Amino acid sequence: MCSKICGRSLFVSSVLFVITSLILPLPAQSGPKPRAWMNQKLTPDQRADLVLKEMTLDEKIGLLHGTGMEGLGPVSPLAVHSNGGAGYVPGIPRLGIPAIQMSDAAYGVRASGENGRYSTALPADVAAAASWDLDAAHEYGALIASELRAQGYNMSLGGGVNLTREPRDGRTFEYLGEDPLLAGKMVASVMNAEQEAHVIGDIKHYALNDQESGRNAVNVNIDERSARESDLLAFEIALDNADIAAVMCSYNRVNGDYACENNYLLNDVLKKDWKFKGFVVSDWGATHSAVKSSHAGLDHEEPGWIFYGDELKKAVETGRVSQAELDDHVRRILRSMFATGVIDHPSQKSVVDVMHGLEVARKIEEQSIVLLKNEGGLLPLDAAKIHSIAVIGPHADVGMISGGGSAQVDPPGGNAIMPPGQGATAWLEPIWFPTSPLKAIRAKAAGAKVEFDSGANPASAAALARNADVAIVFVYQWESESLDLSSLALPDRQDELIAQVAAANPHTVIVLESGGPVTMPWVDKVGTITEAWFGGSCGAEAVANILFGEVNPSGKLPITFPRSEADLPHPEIVKPPSHSKANPSGGPEWKQTAAGFAPFQVTYNEGVKVGYKWYDAMNKPVLFPFGYGLSYTTYSYSNLQVTAGTHPKVSFTVVNTGERAGAEVAEVYAALPSAAGEPPKRLVGWSKVRLNPRESKEITVEVDPKILSIFNVKTHDWELVPGDYTFMVGGSSQDLPLKQTVALSE
Numbered sequence: 001m002c003s004k005i006c007g008r009s010l011f012v013s014s015v016l017f018v019i020t021s022l023i024l025p026l027p028a029q030s031g032p033k034p035r036a037w038m039n040q041k042l043t044p045d046q047r048a049d050l051v052l053k054e055m056t057l058d059e060k061i062g063l064l065h066g067t068g069m070e071g072l073g074p075v076s077p078l079a080v081h082s083n084g085g086a087g088y089v090p091g092i093p094r095l096g097i098p099a100i101q102m103s104d105a106a107y108g109v110r111a112s113g114e115n116g117r118y119s120t121a122l123p124a125d126v127a128a129a130a131s132w133d134l135d136a137a138h139e140y141g142a143l144i145a146s147e148l149r150a151q152g153y154n155m156s157l158g159g160g161v162n163l164t165r166e167p168r169d170g171r172t173f174e175y176l177g178e179d180p181l182l183a184g185k186m187v188a189s190v191m192n193a194e195q196e197a198h199v200i201g202d203i204k205h206y207a208l209n210d211q212e213s214g215r216n217a218v219n220v221n222i223d224e225r226s227a228r229e230s231d232l233l234a235f236e237i238a239l240d241n242a243d244i245a246a247v248m249c250s251y252n253r254v255n256g257d258y259a260c261e262n263n264y265l266l267n268d269v270l271k272k273d274w275k276f277k278g279f280v281v282s283d284w285g286a287t288h289s290a291v292k293s294s295h296a297g298l299d300h301e302e303p304g305w306i307f308y309g310d311e312l313k314k315a316v317e318t319g320r321v322s323q324a325e326l327d328d329h330v331r332r333i334l335r336s337m338f339a340t341g342v343i344d345h346p347s348q349k350s351v352v353d354v355m356h357g358l359e360v361a362r363k364i365e366e367q368s369i370v371l372l373k374n375e376g377g378l379l380p381l382d383a384a385k386i387h388s389i390a391v392i393g394p395h396a397d398v399g400m401i402s403g404g405g406s407a408q409v410d411p412p413g414g415n416a417i418m419p420p421g422q423g424a425t426a427w428l429e430p431i432w433f434p435t436s437p438l439k440a441i442r443a444k445a446a447g448a449k450v451e452f453d454s455g456a457n458p459a460s461a462a463a464l465a466r467n468a469d470v471a472i473v474f475v476y477q478w479e480s481e482s483l484d485l486s487s488l489a490l491p492d493r494q495d496e497l498i499a500q501v502a503a504a505n506p507h508t509v510i511v512l513e514s515g516g517p518v519t520m521p522w523v524d525k526v527g528t529i530t531e532a533w534f535g536g537s538c539g540a541e542a543v544a545n546i547l548f549g550e551v552n553p554s555g556k557l558p559i560t561f562p563r564s565e566a567d568l569p570h571p572e573i574v575k576p577p578s579h580s581k582a583n584p585s586g587g588p589e590w591k592q593t594a595a596g597f598a599p600f601q602v603t604y605n606e607g608v609k610v611g612y613k614w615y616d617a618m619n620k621p622v623l624f625p626f627g628y629g630l631s632y633t634t635y636s637y638s639n640l641q642v643t644a645g646t647h648p649k650v651s652f653t654v655v656n657t658g659e660r661a662g663a664e665v666a667e668v669y670a671a672l673p674s675a676a677g678e679p680p681k682r683l684v685g686w687s688k689v690r691l692n693p694r695e696s697k698e699i700t701v702e703v704d705p706k707i708l709s710i711f712n713v714k715t716h717d718w719e720l721v722p723g724d725y726t727f728m729v730g731g732s733s734q735d736l737p738l739k740q741t742v743a744l745s746e
């Protein structure tokens with residue numbers, strides 16, 4: 001029946017069409033206008049320009065801010081269309097521009113619990129850095145991207161790359177260590193993977209957001225050369241190695257101006273010097289003005305529109321912000337959407353590949369665990385020879401700790417120490433992933449008696465240890481955004497626990513779960529120590545695989561472990577003066593920041609001497625140096641050959657001299673000519689080499705001239721100081737058996 005009616009009406013309308021077209025001239029084009037910007041042959045810039053021409057002022061302003069968040073200013077009714085992430089920017093359907101759905105995704109996708117979804121928790125970012133493996137970093141980013149897309153997001157807010165200048169920073173676990181080359185290259189690899197999967201990547205927190213204490217009020221003072229050669233260099237290297245679409249400016253001030261309205265940081269350095277083509281997004285509540293921020297280069301305010309809504313619109317209408325400046329902000333966002341493919345390849349909600357995620361999490365953790373001490377070769381444990389094991393430590397029967405704040409991934413399976421089923425997490429609540437060391441160890445040593453003690457009473461833990469062949473003690477130090485550690489010491493009397501257990505049993509293994517260095521007053525009394533970081537969803541299985549030798553450890557420290565806090569450049573963290581305007585008690589964060597409270601000062605007099613550069617320059621012995629990590633095999637280095645040139649080539653041989661296959665991170669450092677006035681050495685390259693027993697490989701590391709240069713503040717450019725450069729090669733920043741000096745000129 002339907003076809004009959006349709007046939008008749010078709011006939012009638014065709015007749016009418018013929019008649020009307022005889023009478024009326026047809027419009028040049030009918031129906032919706034063709035969207036020329038959807039032509040994928042055009043460049044992202046061309047496509048952005050074409051869209052821009054069609055946009056109204058309101059549509060432009062709409063792209064420059066989010067829709068708000070409870071506690072951080074007003075919330076728009078449009079926010080109901082948010083995908084449940086930290087940020088939502090409505091699209092422009094009439095032009096075919098999709099919404100931007102942003103989610104925090106430091107070590108996995110955030111907020112899965114409250115959204116009823118699933119996310120894999122990878123090992124913390126600092127752990128990934130300890131793998132020194134660019135392929136692992138790529139896999140890390142690819143997994144995050146696939147889960148973001150499966151959940152309906154198209155922008156990631158991961159990518160933390162602040163240098164660990166202050167190891168008590170509560171976000172150390174979210175970052176990639178203390179060296180700009182390592183951190184910059186690793187984050188670039190993560191970002192490349194995310195963007196290849198059509199997710200907008202973002203690196204943060206630009207810049208010098210190196211402590212959480214008073215982060216909204218602190219003013220960081222640093223000289224230009226030091227900033228460019230340290231914290232900023234990590235961002236520069238990241239952008240040199242990946243076309244990253246977004247950079248998040250931070251809460252703090254730098255040399256007087258808030259980072260999100262800092263002309264030097266945003267315009268001079270990021271957009272002009274580094275030729276950044278993407279957009280600058282403010283940290284949540286880190287915008288402080290409309291006109292000043294716009295002039296300084298802030299493109300987008302999150303989470304709402306305290307400044308980048310009506311106030312920015314009025315500023316444009318009254319000419320205080322030019323149309324060209326406004327268009328530049330909008331163009332950058334559109335361009336990034338085209339460049340990353342979020343318009344051509346929209347996210348499709350789908351089922352997450354849980355098993356794949358868990359496998360990636362385990363494999364990365366296995367490559368990230370650092371063996372710090374193995375005196376007497378207690379590890380790897382031989383399950384066939386062990387009759388009894390004491391597993392000791394807070395919650396080591398059920399889980400492993402994770403890093404908190406906006407990086408927090410809700411634990412698949414629920415928080416191990418909460419009632420079952422309680423998946424969502426609360427801000428500033430330590431979360432234990434349900435990956436049980438006790439179970440993982442029992443699975444490896446099926447023939448042994450494996451018993452557990454929480455360590456709450458060190459004496460009873462020591463009693464259990466005394467009668468066991470081996471004692472394995474899991475200790476932790478929890479970290480979170482918005483809190484700095486009060487000290488690098490392990491909390492909750494865990495130092496005492498270790499001392500008593502180690503005194504009771506010489507075969508004691510310490511497994512650290514931390515986001516950064518800890519102090520170890522017991523270091524000389526314990527023969528075996530491993531750093532497992534915040535190990536993610538499969539932390540326990542990975543630790544067990546290392547302890548029992550199924551996997552040979554290959555991680556190296558991306559951060560120095562100092563002997564004591566007295567050895568840090570700042571023995572005390574500078575905190576906002578209490579009861580001052582900079583530290584009002586209570587009140588939402590955005591109100592504090594928007595009101596522009598008086599800053600308190602932190603001065604980075606140590607300048608470029610971050611991490612190992614500081615300890616080297618000050619001749620301070622450390623517990624475990626940057627780049628350090630043991631293996632169950634041994635390696636030797638020989639045949640160093642440095643070829644001078646604009647991109648010096650450093651060639652050498654690494655041999656696996658032991659009986660087990662392994663992977664060695666071969667590190668290349670350089671000492672600059674004394675005229676450069678630099679710390680004793682800097683990392684200039686590395687290669688992670690996989691070697692079978694007795695196998696040898698020739699390695700060549702090509703060194704980027706920028707990484708051998710200093711920043712000349714007069715020319716505002718990198719400069720290679722002519723003179724003698726000593727290249728050093730080995731397995732740690734303090735174990736560099738090969739050395740060769742060559743003369744380099746510009």
Ligand code: BGC
Nearest residue numbers: 086104157204205283284406
């Ligand atoms: C953090 C950012 C995060 C944002 C959104 C802020 O508190 O500093 O890293 O991306 O919140 O959750």
